Amino acid sequence: MDNPGIYSLGDIGVTAADTFTSEPITGLAGVSEIDVQLRFAYGSGGTTIKAFVQSTLDQGTTWFDLWCMAGATASKTRARRLKPDGVEQTPTDGALADDTVATGIVLGDRFRLKLVSTGTYAGNTLLSARIHAR
Known part of the structure; x- marks a missing residue:
């Protein structure tokens, strides 16, 4: 694969209710699996x-969900390995059920984080995301 390693999807300060998407990590053609925290x-x-956590197969025109982690009013850290499973997927963008992994993992050559928040957070609320691509 091109450029294996650890990458940041961002450290996002969560404040007002909003939808945020990180700048995509690119140049990961041939990735066979990713570990995500x-x-x-x-x-x-x-x-x-x-x-x-999202990927794309058309250079960013259509993004699709790989994993959704939900949170509320308590700190939470989760890690997962995501790798192709050979099952057909109907892509969703920001619609995957809470705390689930997509059926039919497909990995493109770029990844991003989409964050949707409701309510007004304060007190330095932060979401951090990292991937290890290989």
């Missing part, structure tokens, strides 16, 4: 967050 550091306030 999402860390939600809760400060105060807020209602819910949903963090979607």
Whole structure:
């Protein structure tokens, strides 16, 4: 694969209700699997967050969910390995159910994080995302 290694999908300060997408990590053609760590550091306030790890097969025109981690008013850290499973997938963008992995993992050559938050968070609430591509 091109450019194996550890990459940051961002450290996103969560404040007002919003939808945020990180700058994509590119140049990962031939990736066979990724390990992902999402860390939600809760400060105060807020209602819910949903963090979607996404990939694309058409250079960013259509993004699809690989994993969704949901959070609310408590800190949470989760890690997963995502690798192709040979099952057909109907792509979704920001619609994967809470705390699930897509059926039919397909890995493109770029990855991003999509964060959807409700309520108003404060107190240095932060979502951090890292991937290890290989």
